[in-house]
Amino acid sequence: MARGRADDPDHGVELLWRAGDREPRQGLSLPRIVRAAVELADDEGLAGLSMRKVADRLGFTTMSLYRHVPGRGQLVDLMLDEVLGEHPQAPETGGWRARLEAVARHAWEIRKRHPWLAEVRGSRHVPGPNAVAHYDYMLSTLAGTALRPSEVIAVVGMVGRFVDAEALVLVETRREERRSGVSEEEWWGSRDSLYERLDRYPTLSHLWTAGGWDHPEDSFDFGLRRLLDGVEVLVRQRDEIRDEMCAECGGPLEPAPSGRPRVYCSRACQQRAYRRRRNG
Structure with missing residues (x-):
């Protein structure tokens, strides 16, 4: 049985990670739908959110929304990401x-x-x-x-x-x-x-x-x-106890019998650290 877009996890990811979409000057668009949905949820809570109410707020039919977003669940995901974009520039200094x-x-x-x-x-x-x-x-x-x-x-x-x-x-x-x-x-x-x-x-x-x-x-x-x-x-x-912990996984280190102190708890951690440094 063919799976609808509302049940397609890849389609949901594509909607969220759309890159460089230009919003049309007129008509319905995904960004406008998401903004209207956020405003509706701000006013009525998540329980008051429906595709029909969003469509009414925008002055379009409910079916026209489904050409842009397959269902309410995907719309909520888009709304989440929209409002999380309101975070100001995070501080890079300080402890x-x-x-x-x-x-x-x-x-x-x-x-x-x-x-x-x-x-x-x-x-x-x-x-x-x-x-x-x-x-x-x-x-x-x-x-x-x-x-x-x-x-x-x-x-x-x-x-x-x-x-x-x-x-x-x-x-x-x-x-x-x-x-x-x-x-x-x-x-x-x-x-x-x-x-x-x-x-x-x-x-x-x-x-x-x-x-x-x-x-x-x-x-x-x-x-x-x-x-x-x-x-x-x-x-x-x-x-x-930093010197007693593996630099890769944070697990405890066994004391080295001789020579330099150990940095990694296992060969696997050492290899992971090496691959990460090599890959930048």
Whole structure:
């Protein structure tokens, strides 16, 4: 059975990695469809996104959109890459922490402008050039440290998931406010009968009377700093044993019985390092 374009993974990649496409002066085009879809999702959330609504916003028929993008899933991938292109020029100077923190804060600002990003769930979204460039830069912030390659990848993934988790809270709060017409502060402020029952919980009551909720910490700022504090401890630990780690994979090195100290843990790592240097 022939497979439609919506089910063709190669077609999705080609759409995302299109190079040098010129946007026509008039009529429908893929860039215009993607921009309209982003605007729609900004207004209504990802749940409100449909091919029909995008077509209505552009003044075209729904079927005309399918000549440019085969389905909603591919459109979401294109939208992701479009907004990730909003990242400003990444700083090339400074330590790993300053650079990683800067890119995390930029990602947070993008998610505040486009909260629907946090609603894109699952791991099977084809990355486009902007997404890969963003990920590559995040990896580069830690590549010069003594972290093992697997740890570099794990730290970047952890920071990314933290940003997404904070953004998801923002999405859910805004959704409830739109649905109910009541702000978060107003909703909690009208729960006096609940607060009257909290005296029986001593720790909660103590923190309440001590003003713990009077000036709450900014959850994103506090969480990001504490997260990076933990990474900094790991980086220092790895720095202390850098000479005992394989220069290629970061694994432990067995002491050399004599002569020069070992640099690689195995012949395979030595060959991989040689091939990488040879290939530039």
